[in-house]
Amino acid sequence: RRRGIPEAVFAPGKTVEEVAALVGTALDTTGRAIVTRLGSEDAAVIEAGVEGEATYHERARCLVVHGGGFEPPEISATVGIVTGGTADREPAGEAAVIAREIGASVERVEDVGVANLTRVVDQLDRLREADVLIVAAGREGALPTVVAGLVPAPVIALPVSSGYGFGSDGEAALLGTLQSCTVLSTVNVDAGFVAGAQAGLIARSIAAARP
Amino acid sequence: RRRGIPEAVFAPGKTVEEVAALVGTALDTTGRAIVTRLGSEDAAVIEAGVEGEATYHERARCLVVHGGGFEPPEISATVGIVTGGTADREPAGEAAVIAREIGASVERVEDVGVANLTRVVDQLDRLREADVLIVAAGREGALPTVVAGLVPAPVIALPVSSGYGFGSDGEAALLGTLQSCTVLSTVNVDAGFVAGAQAGLIARSIAAARP
Amino acid sequence: RRRGIPEAVFAPGKTVEEVAALVGTALDTTGRAIVTRLGSEDAAVIEAGVEGEATYHERARCLVVHGGGFEPPEISATVGIVTGGTADREPAGEAAVIAREIGASVERVEDVGVANLTRVVDQLDRLREADVLIVAAGREGALPTVVAGLVPAPVIALPVSSGYGFGSDGEAALLGTLQSCTVLSTVNVDAGFVAGAQAGLIARSIAAARP
Amino acid sequence: RRRGIPEAVFAPGKTVEEVAALVGTALDTTGRAIVTRLGSEDAAVIEAGVEGEATYHERARCLVVHGGGFEPPEISATVGIVTGGTADREPAGEAAVIAREIGASVERVEDVGVANLTRVVDQLDRLREADVLIVAAGREGALPTVVAGLVPAPVIALPVSSGYGFGSDGEAALLGTLQSCTVLSTVNVDAGFVAGAQAGLIARSIAAARP
Amino acid sequence: RRRGIPEAVFAPGKTVEEVAALVGTALDTTGRAIVTRLGSEDAAVIEAGVEGEATYHERARCLVVHGGGFEPPEISATVGIVTGGTADREPAGEAAVIAREIGASVERVEDVGVANLTRVVDQLDRLREADVLIVAAGREGALPTVVAGLVPAPVIALPVSSGYGFGSDGEAALLGTLQSCTVLSTVNVDAGFVAGAQAGLIARSIAAARP
Amino acid sequence: RRRGIPEAVFAPGKTVEEVAALVGTALDTTGRAIVTRLGSEDAAVIEAGVEGEATYHERARCLVVHGGGFEPPEISATVGIVTGGTADREPAGEAAVIAREIGASVERVEDVGVANLTRVVDQLDRLREADVLIVAAGREGALPTVVAGLVPAPVIALPVSSGYGFGSDGEAALLGTLQSCTVLSTVNVDAGFVAGAQAGLIARSIAAARP
Amino acid sequence: RRRGIPEAVFAPGKTVEEVAALVGTALDTTGRAIVTRLGSEDAAVIEAGVEGEATYHERARCLVVHGGGFEPPEISATVGIVTGGTADREPAGEAAVIAREIGASVERVEDVGVANLTRVVDQLDRLREADVLIVAAGREGALPTVVAGLVPAPVIALPVSSGYGFGSDGEAALLGTLQSCTVLSTVNVDAGFVAGAQAGLIARSIAAARP
Amino acid sequence: RRRGIPEAVFAPGKTVEEVAALVGTALDTTGRAIVTRLGSEDAAVIEAGVEGEATYHERARCLVVHGGGFEPPEISATVGIVTGGTADREPAGEAAVIAREIGASVERVEDVGVANLTRVVDQLDRLREADVLIVAAGREGALPTVVAGLVPAPVIALPVSSGYGFGSDGEAALLGTLQSCTVLSTVNVDAGFVAGAQAGLIARSIAAARP
């Protein structure tokens, strides 16, 4: 429920036992469990204790467990996810996991930071095929603006906390997406889950309209 | 072009003559001109000087001019626009103008602030019919969160600068949308144009998918 | 003294020995000792060393010790304490401990976050019975506004630091309570002690007026 | 309704005509109209046009109109309102108007700023008679803390924007009330209406308990 | 002196008479006078009263006066100045005036905002000919990063205060230049004078090295 | 030299070896060494290795070493140092050490926080005897304002980072001293060294004037 | 009283009539009246209406009136007041007026900004003669640090709001004085009154010690 | 490529293995590898595993590896690097490493903080010989302003996070460089890599112009 957005457990500040218990409940009630921001060691402990098919996405730091009879949804729409560099991979990965669990196809376009424009331009065809795009915004947060100027689909910016110095808590990136001179909407810093879910909602609306 | 989002002239900081000239150019090149944040007196001056059908939206403070042969686009999708109180009407109105110029149907739900929940609940049926929702976030910015918990469609929050005291430049409202405990994406404070255009892009994608 | 508000020891930055010594002094002089923000291990050490009846409130992270002849006050008024989710439990628990030590009856209403309005509405009767309410404000801080729109009693908002990204130190929640479009007053982020004591003062004034 | 708090029209950003119309509606539906932050000239225009008994509170910049048959509520409880200097008078006055319209007795204690402690101490007896206190917090915002250390009743701090330089938008005063080393709750900067209404709610609860 | 940077009078906060007097002194002592941030009406008053050749740069809001025998310096190096849109023209124009008064050739590249990448790419040859570049950074401040990724010369970013909402005082743009993922240095928001002078210093060092 | 203010080593970020080396150099060149913000274990290591008379001030976290022939200065003036609570003791202690090393007599007045005014008033005679006062400003930072209203001597405020929630990094306290409605000057948060040295400079000027 | 600091009327936000009335009261009760931040036209109106000797300090924007039998205090100590440029003159002038009214000799050192170090160094002898120094801190706020490194007397920094762009509300200057690598204390931005009064208190203590 | 700026690996957040792998790739593709912000223990591990000539710069915390046939570039221009104290050495060292790897001569001027002006003045001849200067800005950030007032070459300010209290994250230093009353440009806090690369670009342009 909650609009078809799968519930996810936010691991920080919880003990492994607490997370495991919440995973159990989720499996019992919805047939599926997702945990975000989970370290690989904790993931192993939980995987060992659950029944069903568990997948740990290392770079996304997410654990997904499908219970016995769970049938993952599938929707005929594509979410494109674009990153500028390595620092963007964790939140972008989190977004990918959620979008996929909503049932969307996910297309990744990686390492096309604005410091080297040809990389973005080389990927234009792939970018233009997505029904909705999530674009990570690390450092100065310019990538979503550049991408939104090149594609017709709606763009959701995902600001990422990276770098150091003034504005390095993701404030520079967030302000860059709020002040963008193109049209886009944004989520909070590092909020991969929210970006993935919002893109998933849009993809589902499009898929539902498809004949 | 620009993804089918109509160009708009941002009036503040420009003389009436400058705005009028930009309106002329827009009419010549695209058959349509939109001006945002325009006072009623300036609007009258410009209306007097243009050819074509001019409409001034007083509460939205927007002027729209359609040139002689201009055929407004029409798309078979609905943008719902929700406000909590009078202070939200200008940015929400700006969003409505843009969404309509993109061709979407616009459904307004007004004055359903969270201080009186029954008002929101009374409008649930209308809210659930929209393909995508823009929800204004004045004062503490709680309304988008409440609405997004009640409807299946994607929600775009539009923080509004209102009130006084600490956080009254719209910062409270913006933070409220970024920290929302439901799924939504946001635009900058008072950015009605961006909210309307982003909702319009989503509406168009849905309409395009319709058989 | 101090208006009948029990003195409490704030544990962070103190060694177990220092806390234990302060507990001893408090017991000797007032017959009661309260420690806030105390870990369970430190609590066990202190409990082992004191005379009197010690209770450790795990979720509130508070230790309460009543000395031999201590007679806890009792006042005929009820403080309602409302939370939206698990992250709110520690500060809300701290508030509950203090309100109870002042002598009030405490009524807890848990996990009624605004993302699912029916949960709040289902509890309306219980909410309306309280003489004064403390409402936790996590994430975007909308819950106190929603509750204050539904009940006649005075509401004290208790902003909670939770989530991540911009505004996650409780700033979003605090601004949300300061800019609330209903009538309420607020305490600082995570200030459960202050919220509990202020609610206790109000409850005591009401109880004192009762014939 | 709305918990017995009278509706008030917030004048800034509205034309005299708009305010007058809202006053008319309020008189028709509730028998009373209150306007806050209204200049004396606008007040005169509105007074000239209304039926009923109109009072303009110059220092509070509030207009109150009681329609023909309106019977003002009366409750047997006292709200004390304390200011440190001239700059505090407008928000404190606004609070007084609202508390009185809720029906409370209001007791003013003026110009007892902390730079001269004897002034506060000289008023102790009057301060201790109030059922609930509103204490204005101008400049460094120390007065509510000092008063709350001297009286048993609940204290609501009302931070005031005054002075100049860093923190002069009321931020210093607000932070001072949030970090207070005594127990109190606070409202937003210059929010006299909210302070008066919250104090009125508490006073009413106390009065209702009185036999 | 002062490293060959011409002295300039900063007009805001000065009366026309004060500015005129400072212009007179500058002409007498250095043979030249520059005034920044001067309105056209004040410029006309001053022009009328000085001897020498006066030029008012309307878009830059700068007045330059060369006294009778003044011989403007000339250096064999080029400063490129790049803007994204109309809002950047005033600070960029100020920079151009100063760079030219230092003796550099100035090459303007206008309206190449990142929302439409082809515009920047079309100008690559001109951009690559400059010895040093000033790139204006309005809105999200992405343009300097994009340009610095395309040219070999040193880039000085000039953040511009434009737009509205959160970060619109130029903070978004400034953070964008500080967090840039390419190599560049920055000046303060709207500091056209400083950008022009710093670029002029670099151009002069290069010119001095030329045989 | 440096105006007679003793050089001090700031320990954080340095290894024990680095601190020990700097202590050695200071002893050789000036006959004295002072280390601030030093843990007791590191202090023990350094004490063991130096010649001369070493004193570790535990609560101030300062180590003072006087070399063989060092003759401590003595000046006939008194610095009063006032604290509101335990959290103020470390920075106040640091100030005391420095003032004493400059040669002043130091008079401590402890735990006279504004939540209980009688404590301050009880100490008035001692406060009035000091030639210059340092007053710690924890939490809301009201104490320096209250003291400066009671004594004729110059007051230097020393804001202290304590508490939790919004403004707890000492910002509330600092703003409180900057916005004080009495006359005082301030130093940075936790800057005990600076407060002690500035008070020492004033004390020395007064002592030098004494016949 | 109030430590011998003369009361001053802060003009902003008061009508001429209100200021005139307060001047009258001050003259009656203390024999002297000081008004700060007063425009020249308002000053002329007030001067015309008072008895006694009135002096309007144009650059300081202060009015001083000495009643018939008033005998201005005189103390044998000197306050040095140092400015870097024209923007510093108003707050520095305000400080000078207050220091002189406390009875100190005032020595002004003007236009010795750090961009041209020789100017400061040329004035070293005059700087070293003062008993206490007020040093204005405009723009980046470096001047107090440089001066405090050159003179033995206590230095009070007076940050000034000047310039434009990020930090131009005096925040850069204030942070510069708080983070100074020499010993000094500071007052709030533009707080000439406070700087002058604090320097006057120190001067008086020194003068009182003189035999 | 990338303008001749050598690629560098930013170590924080990467495992030793990841850094080692990136070093290997860099050596293979460009003949050189640079790692910034690397601890000495990790550096030893990596040095042990690489072929080629490895140098670990301890104070700069940078590792540089030149592969077998790598020929370091050499350019006939000098970058001066100025620090005020020990806290500046790490970022200044990082800048030095990068400038040298670009091929410039590097001249270091150390410990010339503004609290003791004679130290800067004593080094004037060396400062004036540099073609471009990087000046570290610790604490209040005054040093770049002072140096830029003394030398004709372009100055790049490098703000450093040091000290404690308000503004100690480098904000004071950054604001000081942005508000400087001389002409300079700045990089982000602690951005030694960027300062070194920008100075290297300028040095290279000058060297390229040399006959």
Ligand SMILES: Nc1ncnc2c1ncn2[C@@H]1O[C@H](COP(=O)(O)O)[C@@H](O)[C@H]1O
């Ligand atoms: N000075 C004030 N401060 C806070 N709320 C106010 C004030 N004056 C009126 N209100 C409330 O603001 C709402 C009216 O706002 P508006 O629709 O903008 O006139 C009502 O709910 C009033 O109770």
Ligand SMILES: Nc1ncnc2c1ncn2[C@@H]1O[C@H](COP(=O)(O)O)[C@@H](O)[C@H]1O
């Ligand atoms: N627009 C500007 N931005 C920065 N500095 C300026 C500007 N215009 C003039 N200046 C400099 O500011 C100083 C003059 O300031 P003022 O004394 O206030 O006129 C001179 O050093 C000028 O070089």
Ligand SMILES: Nc1ncnc2c1ncn2[C@@H]1O[C@H](COP(=O)(O)O)[C@@H](O)[C@H]1O
């Ligand atoms: N420029 C000023 N800055 C700070 N305090 C001032 C200033 N001028 C007057 N005062 C003080 O402000 C108080 C008067 O404030 P007010 O009642 O608003 O006129 C008196 O205590 C004065 O000593």
Ligand SMILES: Nc1ncnc2c1ncn2[C@@H]1O[C@H](COP(=O)(O)O)[C@@H](O)[C@H]1O
């Ligand atoms: N200390 C540093 N500061 C700024 N940029 C750096 C630093 N070290 C490496 N880089 C740049 O950061 C990028 C490498 O980032 P990463 O992929 O995170 O290792 C390359 O473009 C480097 O030029």
Ligand SMILES: [Mg+2]
């Ligand atoms: Mg990075």
Ligand SMILES: [Mg+2]
């Ligand atoms: Mg409003």
Ligand SMILES: [Mg+2]
């Ligand atoms: Mg959470």
Ligand SMILES: [Mg+2]
């Ligand atoms: Mg005032």
Ligand SMILES: [Mg+2]
């Ligand atoms: Mg704009």
Ligand SMILES: [Mg+2]
């Ligand atoms: Mg504490």
Ligand SMILES: [Mg+2]
């Ligand atoms: Mg200026």
Ligand SMILES: [Mg+2]
């Ligand atoms: Mg340091």
